[in-house]
Amino acid sequence: MIKLFVTDLDGTLLGQDHYIKNEDVDALKKMIEHGTPLAVASGRMDHEISEVLKRVGVNGHRVSQNGAFVFDNQNKPVHAKTFDPDLARRIVHEIDAEPMVKTVSTADETFTKEHSHWIDLISEQMFHDIIVKPELHELIGTKVTPSKITLHGEESDVIKAADKVARTFGEEIDSFISHETCVDMMPKNINKQSGLKKLIEGLGLAPEEVACVGDSFNDVSMFEMTPHSYVMSTARDEVKEKAGTVVDHVHEAIEDLDKKGLLKKQEQVVDV
Numbered sequence: 001m002i003k004l005f006v007t008d009l010d011g012t013l014l015g016q017d018h019y020i021k022n023e024d025v026d027a028l029k030k031m032i033e034h035g036t037p038l039a040v041a042s043g044r045m046d047h048e049i050s051e052v053l054k055r056v057g058v059n060g061h062r063v064s065q066n067g068a069f070v071f072d073n074q075n076k077p078v079h080a081k082t083f084d085p086d087l088a089r090r091i092v093h094e095i096d097a098e099p100m101v102k103t104v105s106t107a108d109e110t111f112t113k114e115h116s117h118w119i120d121l122i123s124e125q126m127f128h129d130i131i132v133k134p135e136l137h138e139l140i141g142t143k144v145t146p147s148k149i150t151l152h153g154e155e156s157d158v159i160k161a162a163d164k165v166a167r168t169f170g171e172e173i174d175s176f177i178s179h180e181t182c183v184d185m186m187p188k189n190i191n192k193q194s195g196l197k198k199l200i201e202g203l204g205l206a207p208e209e210v211a212c213v214g215d216s217f218n219d220v221s222m223f224e225m226t227p228h229s230y231v232m233s234t235a236r237d238e239v240k241e242k243a244g245t246v247v248d249h250v251h252e253a254i255e256d257l258d259k260k261g262l263l264k265k266q267e268q269v270v271d272v
Contacts, residue, residue, distance in 0.1 A: 002036055002228060002262045003205050006196060008214035009042040009052060010179055012232055013250050025056050027251035032058055035264035037073065039063060039199060041192045043178040043218055046071060047108055048127040066178065066186050066218050067195025068147040069107060079198040081187050085141030087172065091149050091185060092137055094168060100153040100161060103130060104146045111136050111144060122152060149185040158183055178218040193221035213253045
């Protein structure tokens, strides 16, 4: 029996310009009403996940910034991890010459060194503005505590950057493509699987009691923790091969679990 359903946001539940399908909203609400809790696992910040849950009209557990921060559905902090300051400074220094947009995220803010058209485009897809700080590098480790460092750009540049980051920092960090336009760099052993494991440990659940759906490379770690994994049909082939079932929408994953008898049914009230 599935005791926790986990969804990614961008490219999965959340479309362009924050669009959410009515069918997905209805399926999530019905699932929760029947007794299966929801968790959102995203590269986005916790306050952004909270805003999406508010728009959907449901409560849920939250795994934000690819596992850096975890809150349960009672808003209780479960886990938090940020970069070692020296490592963060070394990363931003190393990537400074890359011809891509760089952002540094803390628990609740996103910073960059200089404004550009790309920054405006990125901000439009966020639920908050990116703060421009020309002196950003000097602030890291003092007034800015990074939890995620990101390179943004065209898909072809992102693929090359992801490979270079992996070669440069090796086993020191976790890094992955979280969207076709960005590469996320995280503290070591911080990913969606590690965040979800912290969550389910506190809930007393086993990995096989979890189902998940996502669409990108940062979702692969959670695909690997459970046999009940779903991937969006728009995902790259390398991501699809890591999941159990391909779907077009979140509600299709929920419907498939229901057909398999893996979701709780609302108890029928019988008049006596």
